[in-house]
Amino acid sequence: MDPTLFSSIDFYQLAKREKNAQKRIRLLALAHVKEGKPRDEIAESLKVSRSSVNNWVRRFRCDGLEGIGNKQRSGRPVYLQPQQEELLRNFIESHKLSSDLPPLKGKDIHAFLKHYFDIDYDISHVYRLLKKLKITL
Incomplete structure (x- = not known):
């Protein structure tokens, strides 16, 4: 300088x-x-x-x-990979299209994430994830 x-x-x-x-x-x-x-x-x-x-x-x-200036911080790493996000999106969309199933709730998404990806998000984080992905239940 x-x-x-x-x-x-x-x-x-x-x-x-x-x-x-x-x-x-x-x-x-x-x-x-x-x-x-x-x-x-x-x-x-x-x-x-x-x-x-x-x-x-x-x-x-x-x-x-x-x-x-303020430096960029790394933050916590993302748990869901893009292909996992896509599978979650497909699961929710297919569930919405099925008229004989009850509407999904946060606990259902939580169970899906735990069962298929072995990711144990807090229920509040499940809703944050849905918001980030622009998915409504």
């Missing part, structure tokens, strides 16, 4: 326009660093750790403004 970039950026203006609170705090920290304030004083005034301030400065110096 170009060292003059640090001095040419108005971090206060960027912080005023920033909607994300975490990024706004990072921009304010960089503004204070640019003014020459000690990092432990910056950390205390922003109610963050000194190591966080050091990390933000390092990330800014390495990657510019993109470096202080």
Whole structure:
């Protein structure tokens, strides 16, 4: 990164326009660093750790403004594979087409997932899964 970039950026203006609170705090920290304030004083005034301030400065110096943004988090891995989602979708659709069967409920989907895929979702997660797949019962 170009060292003059640090001095040419108005971090206060960027912080005023920033909607994300975490990024706004990072921009304010960089503004204070640019003014020459000690990092432990910056950390205390922003109610963050000194190591966080050091990390933000390092990330800014390495990657510019993109470096202080929120990083994508991996989250919990998905249990159902696309082909399993398709089998679930087919099961529900075929059940809907059969007029002599009672309507499916969350516990029925839960039992299907457990029996065929050995996946034991909580019943509330079954409904979240149906919503994600845009399936109505």
